[in-house]
Amino acid sequence: MEIRPCGKHDLRLPVLGIGCWSFGGGSYWGPQSQKDADEVVRCAIDHGCNFFDTAELYNDGASEESLGRALQGIPRERVLVASKVGPQYTEPKTLIEHCEASLRRLQMDYVDLYYVHWPITAHAIRSFTSKEMPVPSVADAFDVLMRLQREGKIRFIGVSNFGPVQLREALATGAQIVVNQLPYSLLSRAIELEILPLCRESGIGVVGYMALMQGVLAGNYATLADIPPQRRRTRQFDSRKTPQARHRLDGAEKETEFALQEIRRIAAESGLTMLEIALKWAIAGAGMTSSLCGARTASQMETNLKAATGSLSPDVIKELNRVTQPLFDKMGPSLDLFEHPDNDRTK
Secondary structure, three states: OOEEEOOOOOOEEEOEEEEOOOOOOEOOOEOOOHHHHHHHHHHHHHOOOOEEEOOOOHHHHHHHHHHHHHOOOOOHHHOEEEEEEOHHHOOHHHHHHHHHHHHHHHOOOOEEEEEEOOOOOHHHHHHHHOOOOOOOOHHHHHHHHHHHHHOOOEEEEEEEOOOHHHHHHHHOOOOOEEEEEEEOEOOEOHHHOOHHHHHHHHOOEEEEEOOOHHHHHHOOOOOHHHOOHHHOOOOOOOHHHOOOOOOOOOOOHHHHHHHHHHHHHHHHHHOOOHHHHHHHHHHHOOOEEEEEEEOOOHHHHHHHHHHOOOOOOHHHHHHHHHHHHHHHHHHOOOOOOOOOHHHOOOO
């Protein structure tokens, strides 16, 4: 497994990270047995893929608990564990409490990487609380993160879904931010416009998420109509057809369907599966450190590991960029896949 540095910082990550949202089971992904989670973790570690990403938000803490159980008996220094705190919990006293609660659920003394899950802004907080509340101070929040770092409870500080303005504000606090976790896939390329170049210039690593668009790029669905409603909440899809969608837009279904048809064609011509070509492309992005991919079973983990091995030729990457450009243009510069651009939570 290839290992890459996070920009100019000491943290080094495998190019494939394990997204643990499904661990513990919940309303979004459905039930997840602990036995399967254990097998996913051991399969990953056995193949040199030791980076596990979770969050307090995932299944109301059950993901952290499940990951903690799965890692029991494995030497702590062999694994890299990341978790996240919601922006609504970044007031100093609350932030400390939530970090310590995550550590208890994980059964760990420290996490390797601790993210602020979304920018500390009124509209980001409102999307999680559905109410108005005071916005914590960004400076105070990162001061607490640096204190937790000095205390040894977190090794490295990260941010997730931070656009250029919010990233610069966070850096201005003096915190050493090593990673920005951002959505990146063949169907969502907006980070290429501004935030990915800014991270490269700032020496910050980038961890991509939703590389397979929750199965859409894994070849799981023959047509757009086959995609379950909960997977159609993003701006690629018409909100009128998906009650769960919040973006209130017509979507970009024509461009999405064209992109998927062409990706299938290029994959077939390259002798690869759709999943393989999508994940290889995401890993190949200039400035990308790692790409997260979930796995429900050891078999799925093995499939992802195979996809993360080897690279695409420059010609194939160029062709994939060409066929996804119409969708890239239609989706525009907004980084938030779930909200209307006027309410982009990354700003």
